[in-house]
Amino acid sequence: MIIELESVNKIYNLGEPNEVAALHDIDLTVAEGEMVCLRGPSGSGKTTLLSIIGCIFGPTSGRATIGGKRISRLPDHFLTRYRRELIGFVFQHFNMLGHLTVLDNVTLPLLPLGVSPREREKRADALLSKLAIGHRKHFPARQLSGGELQRAAIARALINNPPIVVADEPTAHLDGQLAREIVDLLAGLKGEGRTLILSSHDPLVAGHPRVDRIVDLRDGRIRHADAGG
Ligand SMILES: Nc1ncnc2c1ncn2[C@@H]1O[C@H](COP(=O)(O)OP(=O)(O)OP(=O)(O)O)[C@@H](O)[C@H]1O
Numbered sequence: 001m002i003i004e005l006e007s008v009n010k011i012y013n014l015g016e017p018n019e020v021a022a023l024h025d026i027d028l029t030v031a032e033g034e035m036v037c038l039r040g041p042s043g044s045g046k047t048t049l050l051s052i053i054g055c056i057f058g059p060t061s062g063r064a065t066i067g068g069k070r071i072s073r074l075p076d077h078f079l080t081r082y083r084r085e086l087i088g089f090v091f092q093h094f095n096m097l098g099h100l101t102v103l104d105n106v107t108l109p110l111l112p113l114g115v116s117p118r119e120r121e122k123r124a125d126a127l128l129s130k131l132a133i134g135h136r137k138h139f140p141a142r143q144l145s146g147g148e149l150q151r152a153a154i155a156r157a158l159i160n161n162p163p164i165v166v167a168d169e170p171t172a173h174l175d176g177q178l179a180r181e182i183v184d185l186l187a188g189l190k191g192e193g194r195t196l197i198l199s200s201h202d203p204l205v206a207g208h209p210r211v212d213r214i215v216d217l218r219d220g221r222i223r224h225a226d227a228g229g
């Protein structure tokens, strides 16, 4: 199993008056090469769960093993290292740096890996052309349309050739045709042997023929089909 979560809990602001229990007793395993879609209303914990899978932060309690690395209770610098090696993360709000060009944004994850500038640009060119935004390469990110930003964010997530791709609401800012293209593109990564975990409200995503499994979240818990309601 490339992802193994056991009794995972996440509490934000633990012990503070603004404490929020965002995930409760999550048990989830994902096999290598699977494509899993997380579904659930706003606030149900999708981004929180993806953040743990994506090695952005560890759980408050429980066991999380990602790509064979036990990430629960690891010091942050290890978490960062595993994230760089294992994960491509497409953020719900993109997290692109507006004043930097698309090229600089996309190649940013390669800087700590010591990849040469020439190699960085070569890899970026290949991805930008695959995503049909090569013509925006030298534009500052803040000048891009929503759909272009979405594609640049996907290019950035793939630049380190990660075995696990996490995409949080990847079609939220796109219209029908473009949304379909993006989902097909993400689903195509599965054909390359990558593992994909996405969250979405969009039936286009959850209903995609390449999705192996849908996981429903409600109030921070996985809702099983036999639970009724
Ligand atoms: N950094 C944070 N600090 C405190 N509470 C947070 C934080 N991030 C999320 N939460 C809370 O945790 C719960 C789950 O949030 P999360 O963002 O995971 O939901 P979501 O399913 O991704 O929602 P959406 O569909 O709106 O993106 C919510 O109640 C939210 O208010």
Ligand SMILES: [Mg+2]
Residues within 6 Å of the ligand: 046, 047, 048, 092, 168
């Ligand atoms: Mg979210």
